[in-house]
Amino acid sequence: MQTKRWNMQKEQPNHQAIQEAAELLKNGETVAFPTETVYGLGANAADSRAVSKIFKAKGRPEDNPLIAHVATKEQLSKLVSILPDIAKTLLDTFTPGPLTVVLPSNGVCASNVTAGLSTIGVRIPEHPVAQELLKTCELPIAAPSANISGKPSPTTADHVWADLQGKIAGLVDGGPTGVGVESTVVDCSQDIPVVLRPGGITKEQLEEAVGTVMVDPALANTSDNPKSPGMKYTHYAPEVPMWLVAGMPKNIQVIIDRERDSQKRIGVMASTETADQLQADRIIPLGSDLREIASRLYDALRIFKNGDVDLILCETFPQTDIGLAVMNRLEKAATAYVDH
Ligand code: TXA
Numbered sequence: 249m250q251t252k253r254w255n256m257q258k259e260q261p262n263h264q265a266i267q268e269a270a271e272l273l274k275n276g277e278t279v280a281f282p283t284e285t286v287y288g289l290g291a292n293a294a295d296s297r298a299v300s301k302i303f304k305a306k307g308r309p310e311d312n313p314l315i316a317h318v319a320t321k322e323q324l325s326k327l328v329s330i331l332p333d334i335a336k337t338l339l340d341t342f343t344p345g346p347l348t349v350v351l352p353s354n355g356v357c358a359s360n361v362t363a364g365l366s367t368i369g370v371r372i373p374e375h376p377v378a379q380e381l382l383k384t385c386e387l388p389i390a391a392p393s394a395n396i397s398g399k400p401s402p403t404t405a406d407h408v409w410a411d412l413q414g415k416i417a418g419l420v421d422g423g424p425t426g427v428g429v430e431s432t433v434v435d436c437s438q439d440i441p442v443v444l445r446p447g448g449i450t451k452e453q454l455e456e457a458v459g460t461v462m463v464d465p466a467l468a469n470t471s472d473n474p475k476s477p478g479m480k481y482t483h484y485a486p487e488v489p490m491w492l493v494a495g496m497p498k499n500i501q502v503i504i505d506r507e508r509d510s511q512k513r514i515g516v517m518a519s520t521e522t523a524d525q526l527q528a529d530r531i532i533p534l535g536s537d538l539r540e541i542a543s544r545l546y547d548a549l550r551i552f553k554n555g556d557v558d559l560i561l562c563e564t565f566p567q568t569d570i571g572l573a574v575m576n577r578l579e580k581a582a583t584a585y586v587d588h
Pocket residue numbers: 283285286287288289312313314315346348350362365367368369371373391392393394429430431432433444445
């Protein structure tokens with residue numbers, strides 16, 4: 249399949265190109281597009297055949313549900329059977345934006361969107377290109393991150409192209425995304441909201457809006473016991489093994505030197521401040537604050553190639569604010585956790 253690619257600026261969506269992309273979506277095809285978090289791979293959420301093309305292109309397991317994207321709250325309310333007050337407050341406060349709410353589905357979306365669950369994840373992205381595409385096609389669009397399953401999510405159109413060119417009908421290039429990690433997924437189908445995936449909207453922000461918010465115990469367990477992320481984590485994986493390293497820059501340097509002594513070429517990902525104090529074969533400074541680090545994370549994970557370095561060492565970050573999402577992704581991407 250030839251993948252059609254359209255280029256535009258984030259702030260100046262090209263109406264003609266978006267019309268063409270919307271036509272492809274209406275015809276049951278897959279189109280990748282930018283959101284403020286990561287690029288998504290979209291298809292008509294009400295058409296199970298179109299949705300199945302997403303799973304095929306990504307190589308995604310069919311038991312992993314997709315998020316349905318819409319342009320407005322009014323459209324969103326047409327996909328769910330109940331819209332509780334807490335969900336309304338969250339939507340009013342944080343959307344359009346990097347938040348996904350999980351609510352009871354009313355069955356309008358195809359059952360392969362929800363992987364057979366009774367609930368559906370719904371989201372209103374803020375990105376002007378995503379907004380215009382959703383308004384133009386007038387459909388709910390199922391869209392996971394537009395990467396091959398298991399690889400880091402795409403934050404540029406070139407990442408999408410590298411993974412999916414020839415496997416999808418279209419790619420709308422709207423430049424680099426912004427937030428860099430995916431939306432926060434909050435289950436609002438129970439009385440107390442539960443964060444299922446940390447992301448662009450922090451737990452602190454959610455609590456300020458609606459009071460008590462729980463975090464899925466499965467996430468807490470991972471953070472409590474990150475020493476052996478183990479084989480089950482194959483998400484966000486770079487091409488070469490990655491170790492998370494806790495501690496001061498001089499401790500990190502000790503590990504770099506030890507591994508280089510055994511003939512390994514070492515790549516490093518760290519905050520700019522730490523990176524400035526280290527010596528290795530390739531160093532990627534991620535930025536000086538957690539928001540900047542989040543926005544560069546996935547690009548950095550894709551930079552290290554086989555044959556270029558043998559091992560990546562990545563600094564650990566505080567699990568506050570968007571750092572919770574950053575560490576959640578890093579723990580899934582890493583093969584080991586070392587602190588000395
Ligand atoms: O920022 C984002 O959320 C991006 C952009 C493209 O919108 N999308 C994204 O989709 O990250 P994906 O498919 O890569 O991740 C969706 C996450 C998965 O962890 C999935 O298990 C969860 O949301 N999810 C979706 N529907 C759910 C549901 N009904 N119940 C529980 N979890 C759900």
